[in-house]
């Protein structure tokens with residue numbers, strides 16, 4: 419168990435902004451085209467806004483037109499977990515941070531080839547760090 423695994427909900431409320439808490443802990447969704455990263459084209463890494471785990475690399479980001487940052491794959495499969503979500507009369511696959519259990523978004527099977535997956539992720543669940551241009 420890590421420190422983040424044992425954070426109680428009250429601690430999450432203190433650590434996160436109200437909107438981050440609503441999405442990450444209460445499985446909310448930000449409105450499309452309002453988040454800070456759906457149109458971000460910089461190179462870099464997207465970390466979990468809850469616990470700082472690296473989740474997605476900009477190299478897997480693509481323009482889906484849906485209004486949320488969309489990725490064809492996570493940095494590593496082991497960094498995320500997926501669960502069936504049957505809320506709102508839909509059968510969807512929820513994507514969560516493996517480490518802190520934070521809600522990230524959903525994965526759909528209409529992504530680009532070859533994987534054919536679209537990880538549709540709330541901007542507010544992510545913290546982006548641009549790659550240092552001097553690094554290779």
Ligand code: FE
Nearest residue numbers: 466469515518
């Ligand atoms: Fe996390």
